Amino acid sequence: MRMGTAEVATRRTGGSTWWRDAVVYQLYIRSFADGNGDGIGDIAGIRARLGHLRDLGVDAVWINPWYPSPMTDGGYDVADYRAVEPVFGTAEEAGALVDEAHALGLRVILDIVPNHSSDQHNWFRQALAAAPGSPERALYHFRPGRGPGGEEPPNDWRSVFGGSAWTRVTDGGEPGEWYLHLFDATQPDLNWADPRVQAEFESILRFWFDRGVDGFRIDVAHGLVKSDGLPDLGGDGENMLAPVERTDHPHWDRDGVHEIYRGWRRVGDSYPDPRVFVAEAWVDSPERLARYLRPDELHTAFNFDFLRTPWDAEALRKAIDHSLATVAEVGAPPTWVLSNHDVVRHVSRLGRPVTNGAGHSLSDLAPATTLDRELGRRRARAAALLMFALPGGAYVYQGDELGLWEVEDLPDEVLQDPTWKRSGNTDRGRDGCRVPLPWSGTAPPFGFSQDGARSTPWLPQPADFASVTVEAQEDDPASMLSLYRAALALRHEHPALGDGEFTWLPSGPGVLAFSRGSGFACVVNLSDSPVPLPAGATVLLGSGPGIADGALPPDAAAWLAV
Numbered sequence: 001m002r003m004g005t006a007e008v009a010t011r012r013t014g015g016s017t018w019w020r021d022a023v024v025y026q027l028y029i030r031s032f033a034d035g036n037g038d039g040i041g042d043i044a045g046i047r048a049r050l051g052h053l054r055d056l057g058v059d060a061v062w063i064n065p066w067y068p069s070p071m072t073d074g075g076y077d078v079a080d081y082r083a084v085e086p087v088f089g090t091a092e093e094a095g096a097l098v099d100e101a102h103a104l105g106l107r108v109i110l111d112i113v114p115n116h117s118s119d120q121h122n123w124f125r126q127a128l129a130a131a132p133g134s135p136e137r138a139l140y141h142f143r144p145g146r147g148p149g150g151e152e153p154p155n156d157w158r159s160v161f162g163g164s165a166w167t168r169v170t171d172g173g174e175p176g177e178w179y180l181h182l183f184d185a186t187q188p189d190l191n192w193a194d195p196r197v198q199a200e201f202e203s204i205l206r207f208w209f210d211r212g213v214d215g216f217r218i219d220v221a222h223g224l225v226k227s228d229g230l231p232d233l234g235g236d237g238e239n240m241l242a243p244v245e246r247t248d249h250p251h252w253d254r255d256g257v258h259e260i261y262r263g264w265r266r267v268g269d270s271y272p273d274p275r276v277f278v279a280e281a282w283v284d285s286p287e288r289l290a291r292y293l294r295p296d297e298l299h300t301a302f303n304f305d306f307l308r309t310p311w312d313a314e315a316l317r318k319a320i321d322h323s324l325a326t327v328a329e330v331g332a333p334p335t336w337v338l339s340n341h342d343v344v345r346h347v348s349r350l351g352r353p354v355t356n357g358a359g360h361s362l363s364d365l366a367p368a369t370t371l372d373r374e375l376g377r378r379r380a381r382a383a384a385l386l387m388f389a390l391p392g393g394a395y396v397y398q399g400d401e402l403g404l405w406e407v408e409d410l411p412d413e414v415l416q417d418p419t420w421k422r423s424g425n426t427d428r429g430r431d432g433c434r435v436p437l438p439w440s441g442t443a444p445p446f447g448f449s450q451d452g453a454r455s456t457p458w459l460p461q462p463a464d465f466a467s468v469t470v471e472a473q474e475d476d477p478a479s480m481l482s483l484y485r486a487a488l489a490l491r492h493e494h495p496a497l498g499d500g501e502f503t504w505l506p507s508g509p510g511v512l513a514f515s516r517g518s519g520f521a522c523v524v525n526l527s528d529s530p531v532p533l534p535a536g537a538t539v540l541l542g543s544g545p546g547i548a549d550g551a552l553p554p555d556a557a558a559w560l561a562v
């Protein structure tokens, strides 16, 4: 499964369109591997574990923010965009990691957070120290409050994490202006109407591109531009992860964002090996998403429509069709994703009824007691084969390859996601999908930190992680890890996979069947009875047992040579 050096070199330099069908591994740095024993993942840990990514067969890694940060939102509160958080390592280590990843044929994508900085960023400290109306304050959204003493927030916008999107500061010892934060109060929104903000971020992009970084994932790409005058939202506050169901939302998906990304594209294209962008944009529809992917804007975007679609053949068929059709109009490749650090792990999502919405947050799902983890795992295996057989790119969230589930019983006192506090302890937030990875051994820290580490992992790992460590799965041909490795190896070898043709094949209800070019087909059975496989087909890879006899059991998928 490993590649020879020549092959690695081809893949790395192999064309400026590598991103069109790359499989990207999302590396949540705090929870991947701890190199220095303080219980928090770091760059040394990643460097020591790069072999895992090579053996898995992914093409690139996306590393969540590693910049200096007070960590009130897991690093999405950036205090300095041009440095590395000391808990994670040093700039030298970061440079070495990029080089080592490149030597293994892996591209490196970082995460940029342009919607807001940390309240500890120099710009915000200076804004607080400066007077209302000053140029320092103009870098953020400061406003006087409403009501006679200005004691009401300037408008009715809500923080994605709960509560008002405004916090009041003191000016000259007295209650003063308010500032906007669509996320935590420690994450003030930058004012993108100010040209200094645009210039600063283009310079930050260059800073990392000059250090060999291959691209950026853009955090909250749909949030940067706010409507002039910051008008009230009206109606209920809404969550970022819910579809934005209005065309003129005052702070999500405003048309002005596109000009910003045209500027970024020019920066990326100015490099001989052009740098790429992937948008995190939670928007209303595939059509709205496609606007970010016009030829002079961003390269790809996360397809949250696919992630939000329940385990239902008709719904998935529609989501796939719709996604393919809309990106095709702008000439961009689709991408597919099942999990990330913001949503419930898909083993837990697929293994129980969805009671509300699309099931990406715990409150959308039937209680934990209804979870059938084995069912979730079977479906996760089938979903992986579906995803990797679709045209375009795919994202693997660290731990997907181990079949990790959402840890739903973390004790209240260890919860760190700001959502927990800001929701008045009603929403437990996203910590359950961020528990440190189990690598080896039979007890915590499961090789996440070395034996004898000073500290325990920053979130406690459940005892039953023992059954899903990399070590436990590595030599087991029936494991999730073996399935991922086999699927990614085949995806690389098979000319029909990745970018290219896609055609639905006739199939019964509850079944998805499609071909990729000539000679390859994928069948997924979402019904509750077995379905026959096409006559004369040979199974190249099956998601589980019982596929051999020409029939596909429920909740299974097969890759076929036809």
Ligand code: GLC
Residues within 6 Å of the ligand: 073, 076, 077, 113, 183, 219, 220, 280, 341, 342
């Ligand atoms: C994005 C990140 C999420 C973070 C938020 C604010 O949605 O994925 O983790 O909390 O932005 O930066």
Ligand code: CA
Residues within 6 Å of the ligand: 034, 035, 036, 037, 038, 039, 040, 041, 042, 087
């Ligand atoms: Ca560490």
